[in-house]
Amino acid sequence: MMPLELIARDGHLTASPGAPVPALKISGLTVSYGSKPALFSVSAAMPEASMTAIVGPNGAGKSTLLKAALGIVKPLAGKTEVFGLPMERARGRIAYVPQRASVDWDFPASAMDVVLMGMQKELGLLGRVRRHHREQALGCLARMGMEKFADRQIGQLSGGQQQRVFLARALAQKADLYLLDEPFAGVDAATERAIIEVLKSKRAEGKTVVAVHHDLATVTDYFDHVMIVNLRAIAEGPVETAFTSDALQAAYGGLLATAQIDRLGQVAGQ
């Protein structure tokens, strides 16, 4: 169990000088819906060029953690820094991929339209969508194997294809930090592989990936960093040291069979 970090009013930085600046640093984040806290004083630091899985049982606050870090949900306390800057000043370097179920897919838009939404800054308010914008968007779709579906209305795509479109929109932002909320939920195995491949290549380019993840069995295969959350941050760090059966037991309690936890812990320990 990590010690609770209560943020002092002046919120001064505690990082030692010379230490590398984390890509995403969350300090003392507390969020509540009504009077029931969803996250309580959660802190974490995701190093640059790493891939972090945020895991925890249902309702543990995983998605809330991302939303609060991004300011989509207003936290009661705590702050987020991105590459050493306050989050608001680093927004241009972040790409967010929301849960697929959070939007209405009957919306009148093509896959291309959705990807172009990721290029708002380049397009500006009045700028027309020009050919090189389209080509760039098409390139992002192609990266996800979706170029054939560019003109398809998004509601006519399968769940996996919709998730690929969301990924392509994030790629179009040319971000340095990718925050994904359950990118593998309800997608086919081929899509899962395509997504993880792209994310790993992003990491190879020095980009940072943080994903809310629900499948404990693939954590060690996909990620190098893990954060285990259940209302509080239970454990956080490299998968080899932080993804332990003790931490999982603490997060999931009776929700996960002990044998299963032991097996996962052993996998991580190898």
Added chain:
Amino acid sequence: MLWQALSLQLGYNATLVTVGAALLGIAAGVTGTFLFLRRRALVSDAISHATLPGIAIAFLLMVALGGDGRALPGLLAGSAVSAGLGLLLIQWLTRRTSLAEDAAIGAVLSVFFGFGVVLLTVIQTSQLGRQAGLESFLLGATAGMLRQDALLIAMGGALILALVILLRRPMTTVAFDTEYARASGMSVDRIDLAIMGLVLAVTVIGLKIVGLVLIVALLIIPPVTARFWSERAGRVAVIGGVVGGASAYLGAALSAVVPDLPTGPIIVLIAFSAFTLSLLLAPGRGVLAAFARHRSFQTRVHLRQGLLALGQDQPIYEPLTLRLLRRAGLATADGVATQAGRARAARALRDEARWQIARQMAAHEAATTHYDGLTPIEEVLTTDQIAEIDRRLGGPTEALT
């Protein structure tokens, strides 16, 4: 007479009114599209009903100050203020109390409208100047409209249109994916406020022509109609503008010919006919197209099942299946396969067998997600891949092609 009105030959004033109405209709259709996509259509009903007390109070104020109580700019300013108050009240109720938005809309709409009707009745029963005409704001009237009024409406419509074009991209993003918009640093609250402000502006300039009871129809019917014809937000907005503009133009022209008819209801009825036609006839989303699609799908399912049954010498119980097979010349009335039927049945069986093999092969995992019992495997895999499957399948399948 109607032709003259439509071709703008009914005199300068009538022409101005018709053109003004068309611009209002375009602005309403385009603005309404973003309101509709944001799923806040009902808010516009509250906004429009909340204009009434503002109109009445502005009238009283202008009379008290010794002016003409019917001056349109003053009345519109008053209506904008009270509609804005109504909008703020809805927002406050939704955010600060446990009331849901629909309840807040209902409450604000009825209270403001009720208050407005009381004020209107007081004005009408008193001896206040030239009070006649205020009730025309309920259902709209173009008869006796002044030239500068029509100009005001036309210019307002053009201005609203320009603003919507300017804000179209952020408004679309917010409507599609609010969380994403917020995460990328857009001020969702401000963009929502802009949408509502534009709706309020349409409502205010539409009061004179369409009336406050029905302006909501001009905001909602055109985008809903347009949605039948396109799967792209930009085109929905353009088609919505065309439907709104054409309805308002036709309605205003009709109303110029028959001045006793209230303009608002006529415009709405014209827009509604466009909606009904679209609902029935649109390809893709239309009711008839959906019905035809369903029937053709049902036919495919029954034919396939029938063929598989024929191929395996199983009896066919379903009367529809039998009828379809007979009509296609694949089976006789007593359910026996014809020669063509036997060939088709063998092909169906082979397709099914190929699918079974393909679904066990890891290499075709992505392709086999298309398996639905109907799609021929040739549409999903290449000839080489199928040849490989046939090798695994074994047997003299080549003879059947």
